[in-house]
Amino acid sequence: MAIVQTRKLTKLFRKGQPGAVVDVDLESREGEFLVLLGPSGSGKTTLLRMIAGLEEPTSGEIRIGGVVVNDLTPRQRRIAMVFQSYALYPHLTALGNIEFPLKAGKMPKEERRRKAEWAAGLLGIPHLLHRKPRELSGGERQRVALARAIVREPSLFLFDEPLSNLDAKLRVYMRTELKRLHRDIRSTMIYVTHDQVEAMTMADRIVIMNNGKIQQIGTPLEVYDTPASRFVAGFIGSPPMNFFEGEIAADPSGSAVLLGGGVRLPLPRTDLSGSVGRKVYLGIRPEHISLAASGRPISDSAWAALGMPAKVPASIEFVEPLGHRAIVTAGSPIGSFLMETEVHAAIRPGEQVDLWFDMNRAYLFDRETDAVM
Amino acid sequence: MEGAAGVSRKRQRWLGPAMLLPAMLYVLALVGVPFVLAFLYSVGDVKVGSRGYHFVGLRNIRSVLQNPAFLTALRNSFVFTVASQVLVLVGATILALALKDAFRGRHFVRFLILLPWVAPVSIGSIGWKWILDSLYSVINWVLVRLHLVNAFSPPMWLGEPKLAMLSVILVHTWRMLPFATVIILAGWTAIPKDIPEAAEVDGARFFRRLFQIEIPMMLPIINVAVLFGVVFTFTDMTVIYILTRGGPYDTTQVVPSLAFFTGILGGDLAEGAAISIFLVPLLVVIAWLMLRTARRAEVT
Numbered sequence: 004m005a006i007v008q009t010r011k012l013t014k015l016f017r018k019g020q021p022g023a024v025v026d027v028d029l030e031s032r033e034g035e036f037l038v039l040l041g042p043s044g045s046g047k048t049t050l051l052r053m054i055a056g057l058e059e060p061t062s063g064e065i066r067i068g069g070v071v072v073n074d075l076t077p078r079q080r081r082i083a084m085v086f087q088s089y090a091l092y093p094h095l096t097a098l099g100n101i102e103f104p105l106k107a108g109k110m111p112k113e114e115r116r117r118k119a120e121w122a123a124g125l126l127g128i129p130h131l132l133h134r135k136p137r138e139l140s141g142g143e144r145q146r147v148a149l150a151r152a153i154v155r156e157p158s159l160f161l162f163d164e165p166l167s168n169l170d171a172k173l174r175v176y177m178r179t180e181l182k183r184l185h186r187d188i189r190s191t192m193i194y195v196t197h198d199q200v201e202a203m204t205m206a207d208r209i210v211i212m213n214n215g216k217i218q219q220i221g222t223p224l225e226v227y228d229t230p231a232s233r234f235v236a237g238f239i240g241s242p243p244m245n246f247f248e249g250e251i252a253a254d255p256s257g258s259a260v261l262l263g264g265g266v267r268l269p270l271p272r273t274d275l276s277g278s279v280g281r282k283v284y285l286g287i288r289p290e291h292i293s294l295a296a297s298g299r300p301i302s303d304s305a306w307a308a309l310g311m312p313a314k315v316p317a318s319i320e321f322v323e324p325l326g327h328r329a330i331v332t333a334g335s336p337i338g339s340f341l342m343e344t345e346v347h348a349a350i351r352p353g354e355q356v357d358l359w360f361d362m363n364r365a366y367l368f369d370r371e372t373d374a375v376m
Numbered sequence: 377m378e379g380a381a382g383v384s385r386k387r388q389r390w391l392g393p394a395m396l397l398p399a400m401l402y403v404l405a406l407v408g409v410p411f412v413l414a415f416l417y418s419v420g421d422v423k424v425g426s427r428g429y430h431f432v433g434l435r436n437i438r439s440v441l442q443n444p445a446f447l448t449a450l451r452n453s454f455v456f457t458v459a460s461q462v463l464v465l466v467g468a469t470i471l472a473l474a475l476k477d478a479f480r481g482r483h484f485v486r487f488l489i490l491l492p493w494v495a496p497v498s499i500g501s502i503g504w505k506w507i508l509d510s511l512y513s514v515i516n517w518v519l520v521r522l523h524l525v526n527a528f529s530p531p532m533w534l535g536e537p538k539l540a541m542l543s544v545i546l547v548h549t550w551r552m553l554p555f556a557t558v559i560i561l562a563g564w565t566a567i568p569k570d571i572p573e574a575a576e577v578d579g580a581r582f583f584r585r586l587f588q589i590e591i592p593m594m595l596p597i598i599n600v601a602v603l604f605g606v607v608f609t610f611t612d613m614t615v616i617y618i619l620t621r622g623g624p625y626d627t628t629q630v631v632p633s634l635a636f637f638t639g640i641l642g643g644d645l646a647e648g649a650a651i652s653i654f655l656v657p658l659l660v661v662i663a664w665l666m667l668r669t670a671r672r673a674e675v676t
Contacts (some may be wrong), residue, residue, distance in 0.1 A: 057573050078579045090570035094592045103588075107579035151578070 005068055005158035005191040007031040007054055012063035014049050014215075022061070023049040025215040031193065032207075036185050039195045040202040041212035042238070047195045048163055050212070054193065055161050056080050067159060078107075083152035084161040087168065089144045091136040097123070097147045098132040104155045122154040125187070126180075142173045149181075153188060162194040166201065178204055199239055203227070211235050231375055233368040236286050242330055245292075245340035247285045248370070251278045260285050260367070264336020268313045271362055275376075283376065286366040289330065292342035292358050294349060313360040319352050333358065417649035424643035436650035446651060448626050449634040456545060456616075456630055457609045463549040464605055465598070468556035469591070475557070476564045493554035501618035504547045508533035508619070537627035540620050544628050548615045552608070556601045563597030564590070599669040607662055611655060631655055 007029070014024040024046040031037045039047040052058040054065060056077035065072050072080050083104070091100050101122055105115040123129045126146040136144055145165065152160060165181075166174045182205055185192055196202055202209050203223045211218040211226060211234075219231040230236035236244045249262040251270075258275040259267050262285065317335035329346050332339060335358075342358065349356060367376040418437065421430045440446050475486060492500055507514055516530040525531060533543045567590060575585045591598070613633035616622060622629035622637065629637075631654060639648015 055577055057576070077573075077577045078581065081579075082577065084574065084577045086570045086574055088568060088570045090568070090574035092571065092575070092589055092593075094595075103575070103580070104578035106588075107575075107581070107584055155579075 038206035046215035089148040122150040563594040
């Protein structure tokens with residue numbers, strides 16, 4: 004019913020300049036919470052605004068529920084949208100704001116009132132209905148904006164970074180609230196954010212965008228575990244993935260990657276024999292680098308016993324404790340990198356340590372195309 | 377550090393008043409003194425050329441109130457002000473609506489619309505005097521060619537009471553329109569883009585967005601434009617002076633022009649002052665409203 008499809012959707016703001024959105028093919032699923040994720044300027048908001056009808060596509064097609072909506076006004080698309088600024092009508096009370104879409108739909112007064120109260124109840128704001136937006140806190144305004152969106156019971160919701168104006172604590176809370184709302188009303192929701200934590204925690208599927216193009220579409224775990232490109236790998240995950248320039252080399256045990264400073268790490272793969280000499284990036288997440296389990300230096304034979312000997316000598320530079328874990332900046336012949344590890348006595352600035360790279364969790368990216376290998 | 381702060385604080389104590397002083401003197405000399413003089417004249421027997429000053433109490437005021445010309449002028453003032461401001465408001469809102477979105481040549485059109493405001497009013501009004509002239513009126517020429525009026529008895533725009541009033545109102549509207557347009561345009565561009573967009577997504581069509589969202593949000597600014605326009609119109613006589621001199625038969629005479637004709641051209645300073653004093657209570661009310669609106673506009 005409320006499946007959104009785009010075909011070759013493109014938006015150019017100025018001729019001759021790179022498009023804000025380029026050839027986007029997207030298809031949402033019924034009742035899904037789809038997150039458009041990307042850095043600022045990646046085209047995610049423009050894509051959302053084209054779906055809403057607030058921006059006219061330069062070319063391509065948008066369908067909502069199977070109907071081509073390119074020539075329909077936002078009103079005719081029967082969707083709801085929550086703006087980053089909430090866009091509440093400042094001269095109307097919360098009730099006036101929530102009722103406005105119903106008024107525009109010419110609903111009789113009593114029914115309107117009943118609906119508005121139902122929406123307010125769902126968001127827990129019945130006691131705020133007589134207040135003007137300027138008398139409400141950020142979180143309360145957010146709820147009024149949400150109530151205004153759900154009051155028409157649309158089958159498609161669009162969210163444009165709705166939580167970015169809230170403080171950190173409230174943001175985490177509203178995340179859960181929104182998920183609960185989605186579970187309760189089961190409408191399709193398309194949600195734009197640049198915050199990967201929001202995307203990971205809320206999305207059924209994530210659409211990762213950069214430079215106006217879709218980089219990858221997948222569930223949160225898919226985009227985390229099997230990133231399609233160096234961009235996705237670097238964008239998803241916090242602290243971000245480490246990248247090292249290297250070259251594929253032959254190795255008695257299969258193949259290996261040759262990194263700066265002569266460091267050679269074995270690769271647990273058998274499909275790279277034809278790629279010897281290819282320039283690559285080795286990618287590894289901070290949480291997949293660790294000290295030996297005991298925290299004590301261990302012998303080479305013990306390393307070998309771990310199955311995948313990938314030892315990198317490093318010196319600890321900074322330690323940022325997060326409580327039970329710490330983010331460590333380490334310097335090494337292959338470049339400096341981050342690792343995330345349990346807080347350990349051995350981890351002190353200035354210490355020389357051997358770090359273990361979990362090569363089973365490492366990625367290779369072609370240095371020319373940035374695609375995963 | 378502390379010493380320097382002390383010095384600058386000491387300097388601040390006299391610097392502020394010193395910088396305000398010229399403005400204060402200006403207002404006192406050019407507004408305060410004439411205002412007090414007008415009060416004194418209105419209760420005295422001053423004529424142009426007379427030497428003495430005798431207090432006569434409310435004699436001038438009583439005489440003004442019994443003067444039918446004054447009562448006509450007072451009524452005309454209200455008609456002139458209300459009619460022109462309503463036209464200005466509607467016209468300026470439509471113009472601002474047309475000009476707020478980008479289109480090719482927008483800057484040129486904005487410039488054209490501002491012209492009546494930047495051109496000296498005397499030049500503009502003299503142009504209109506010819507446009508509305510009984511013999512050479514281009515309007516009549518066009519109307520005659522279109523066979524809408526009889527070539528031998530065309531409308532006398534400035535010579536027939538109703539048409540004369542209509543003419544001065546339209547010319548004054550023409551003159552005030554740019555100012556109001558610019559103010560309303562500023563109000564419009566101050567509305568965050570999200571809000572009309574939200575209304576659009578919420579299903580509101582053009583007129584609902586205009587009358588239920590955009591105009592209510594601009595209300596404080598529209599109020600400012602209206603109050604300025606009212607003050608400016610109620611106290612102004614330029615257009616009337618140049619086009620009709622209050623005629624025919626005082627049918628376009630307004631309070632300021634009557635005061636001018638009586639006090640300056642007629643030489644009866646005392647009675648002229650008494651007439652203009654009647655503007656005070658009204659303008660006080662408007663000034664109070666203006667300040668209140670301005671304060672409210674600040675809050676939101």
